[in-house]
Amino acid sequence: MSGLALAGLLATAAVTAVPAASATPADRASLTAGDEPDRLKAEYFPEPGGEGRTVQVPADGHGQSGQGARTTAPFSAAEAAVDGTADGLAVTGSTEDRLDIVIVGDGYTAAQQGDFHADAAAKWADITDIEPYKSYQGLFNVWTVDAVSNESGITGDPTADQVKDTALGSYFWCEDIERLICADIDKVASYAAKAPAADLVVVVSNSTKYGGAGYSGLTDEGYPFNGVSTLSSDHASSSLIAAHEIGHSVGLLDDEYTYESYGTWTGREPAGINSTTYTPAQLTAKRAKWYRWLDRPDPTGGTVGTYEGSFYYPYGIFRPTGTSIMRELSSTEFNLPGREAMIAGFYRAGNGLSSTVGTDDTIGSAQPITVDVAPLGALARPELHWYVDGVERAAARGRTTVTVTSLGVRNDGRRHRVTATLTDRTDAVRDPAVRALATDRLSWTVAPGA
Ligand SMILES: [Zn+2]
DSSP states (O other), rough: HHHHHHHHHHHEEEOOOOOOSSOOOOHHHHHHSSSSOEEEEEEEESTSSSSEEEEEEEETTGGGTSOOOOOOOOOOHHHHHHHTOEEEOOOSOGGGSSSSEEEEESSSEEEEEEEHOOHHHHHHHHHTSSSSSSHHGGGGEEEEEOOSSSSSSSSTSSSSSSSOOOOSSSSSSSSSSSTBBBBBBBHHHHHTTTTOSSEEEEESSSSSSEEEEEEEEOGGGGGSSEEEEEEEOOTTHHOOOOOOOHHHTTTTTOOBBOOOGOOOOOOSSOOOTOOBBHHHHHHHHTTOOTTTTOOBBTTSSSBBBBBEETTBEEEEEEEEESSOOTBTTOOOOOOOHHHHHHHHHHHOOSEEEEEESTTTTTEEEEEEEEEOOOOOOOOEEEEEEEETTTTTOGGGTTEEEEETTTTTTOOSOOOOEEEEEEEEEOOTTTHHHHHHHEEEEEEEOOOOOO
């Protein structure tokens, strides 16, 4: 895939630019000074392939766990040389045009940073084996940040009494739940800030033991990113945790699993894209939620309909398919409404079309205008069109370099407007509002007589 080839070229150069984080942990502390210790919402999956559970966890991780205070020895000079180093793992475009994911390792010593890089690449490969990540990885940049731990492995592996001194304080047995890996989110934020941008953060813990977590709603807590996923490095099923969590933070999808104790949903129609109180006939009549997908064969198996139980309530509320990655990790697929929601999220944060020719610049007739189209995969169907004063120049369709003259603009002493649009005609999108999101547009002004 061309995106990966490009990433491979770009990955060789270490990132030197370290912009100021939009909210440092110190800023955040001042925002919340005097409050009770922060509690964050986190989700975990007790068993590989199972359903999730949500829980409140301490923001500062280990310090609140009652598992013994951590002592941090000063880093050696050799460690300091690599601690906090940011690299591009899969960089496909500028941060303004991409969803930026930052992967930070925990429980890797200075000598194990190579292992961390290999583990981070393997996790990203697992995630991008799943559609729609697979086809849309060209809308992502993936960065790694080296965090040097004094000890190898993390607390709670293999048993609850194991305590390790690590850079991010990650530990199993968070809230006495074996598979729940919590971390010190302020420390995670300070490392993530070393990358050029962070829309999402993944913490890979150096462990063969199954576990992980998804933190959500972090922007409300003053962090510069909304979601953090934790997962263990050497357990294949843990990658699915991150794939699920990005479903929340990027796709804005509800959990589709349920707690028997929640009983019957008695509220109004929920806001979530993938939960409804309506029957298929009502969805169609109201043109609501996933009505466009009803009765379609779905990648999760079966067909799209209304299946009872979603958003934690087993009764009185419905999900689109029997199973999906938002219900249980035995499914490695998003359902069709979920895929569409993910693609919408990708295009909310990313642009398929960019150009080094500034749209504020005034263009001369002979000046080439070159655009870059994000490298997209099989599910995507990007179409590039050119317009002059709103009228398409069909002969230029698909061209990534044009001149105003080649578009047939006469030098008539008038000001003209040249527009390039990239529309993703993917079959995975049916909602016109999402199609509009999946359409990117750039315009330039051609000066009279220029
Ligand atoms: Zn979830």
